[in-house]
C-alpha cells in the first residue's frame with residue numbers, strides 16, 4: 139500500500155493541528171514520527187486511519203484500503219481491562235478485519251497461538267487480560283495487530299512505559315512487518331531507538347520540520363529547528379486560511 143499525503147491539513151472543529159503535509163510512506167518502509175507534545179503526531183495517525191475528517195488536502199487512499207490499516211492507539215485511549223481472555227483479545231484482530239460475523243475456525247486459533255508465541259507469550263491464551271503486566275498487555279496487542287494482517291500499521295507511542303526487553307522483542311516484530319512489505323508508522327520519543335531501528339523519520343511540529351532518511355533528519359540543525367518551531371507555534375491558531383479543497 140502506498141500511503142500518500144497531499145497538502146494534508148487535519149484538526150478539530152476546523153482548527154488545524156497538522157498543516158499542509160505532503161509526502162509518501164512507501165510499502166515496507168518503517169517511519170518514525172517525532173515531535174514535542176502537542177505537535178500533532180496522534181492527530182496525524184488518527185487522520186490516516188480515518189478517525190478525523192480532513193480539513194484540507196487529501197490522503198490518497200480508498201475506503202477499502204483505509205479499512206485495512208491496523209491502528210494501535212496510545213495506551214490511555216485503550217479500553218479498560220474487560221474480563222476477557224488473552225485469546226479473545228488477540229482474535230479481536232480478526233474481527234476488526236472481517237466484522238463481528240467472521241467465523242473463528244481452527245486455522246485462526248492456530249494463527250492466534252502462533253502470534254502469541256511470536257510476541258513471547260506462549261501458553262497465555264486462557265489468562266485474563268486484566269492479570270497481565272503493562273508490557274505483557276502490549277505484547278498481546280501486538281499479537282492482535284499480527285492477526286489484523288494490515289498492509290499498513292500505525293503505532294501511537296507503542297513503547298511508552300515499556301521495559302527494554304519488551305521493546306527489543308516487539309521491535310523484532312516491527313522489523314518483520316517491514317520485511318513483509320508492510321508500511322509502519324510509529325510515534326516515538328526515544329531518538330536513540332529511532333536512529334537504531336527506523337530508516338525514515340518525519341519530524342513534526344504542526345507542520346513537517348523535516349521528512350526523509352533518519353540520518354539526514356536527526357541532525358543538530360533540524361533538531362534545533364524543531365525546538366524553535368515548537369516554541370513559536372500558536373496553540374490557538376486561527377482557522378486555516380489556505381483553501382479547503384475537500385473534506386471538512
Ligand SMILES: Nc1ncnc2c1ncn2[C@@H]1O[C@H](COP(=O)(O)OP(=O)(O)OP(=O)(O)O)[C@@H](O)[C@H]1O
Nearest residue numbers: 150151155173174175176177178179180181182373
Ligand atoms: N479531541 C480534540 N479536540 C480538540 N483539540 C484536540 C483534540 N485532540 C488533540 N487536540 C489538540 O491538537 C493538538 C495536537 O494534539 P496531538 O494529540 O495530535 O499531539 P501529539 O503530538 O500526539 O502530542 P503528545 O506527544 O502529547 O501525545 C494539540 O494542541 C491538542 O490540544
